[in-house]
Amino acid sequence: MTSLRTIPVGAVVGCEIFQFFEHTGIYIGKGQIVELAGSGLVRSLSFQRFLANRSGAELIFATTPAGEIIGSEIAANRAIEQIYSYQQYDLLRNNCHRFTYACISGDSLPLTSFFDLKEALARYWRFTPNWLYTRRT
Numbered sequence: 001m002t003s004l005r006t007i008p009v010g011a012v013v014g015c016e017i018f019q020f021f022e023h024t025g026i027y028i029g030k031g032q033i034v035e036l037a038g039s040g041l042v043r044s045l046s047f048q049r050f051l052a053n054r055s056g057a058e059l060i061f062a063t064t065p066a067g068e069i070i071g072s073e074i075a076a077n078r079a080i081e082q083i084y085s086y087q088q089y090d091l092l093r094n095n096c097h098r099f100t101y102a103c104i105s106g107d108s109l110p111l112t113s114f115f116d117l118k119e120a121l122a123r124y125w126r127f128t129p130n131w132l133y134t135r136r137t
Helices: 049-050 072-082 096-105 114-125
Strands: 013-015 021-029 034-035 042-046 058-063 130-137
Touching: 013 049, 021 072, 021 096, 021 114, 034 049, 034 096, 042 049, 049 058, 072 096, 096 114
Parallel strands: none
Antiparallel strands: 013 021, 013 058, 021 034, 034 042, 058 130
């Protein structure tokens, strides 16, 4: 299990949705994740709420090849600035992965899937991140 103290702000956080899809957001500290919800609302919520009504108790974090969770204060600030705003949510064109990548990079790319997000992050960071799966209790 990963301690909150070891998760840097601006970390990419994900979880599985019924083992077929993934959902992502940005960790902003103090146990809070900012996500783009299916309603289009950008909101901050706890790890427990982030995992609620989804398939499991595992969180997914992007890490360096050395295994350190990647964080960015700039990404956290971009996410925080959007809390309580609305976007025109679209499952394929404007989803949580596009939101997450925009917080990291400042660019808005049409990312359809978690796979697309992983490829975009690898290009942006110029290395292929590993993905740490960890249980939260």
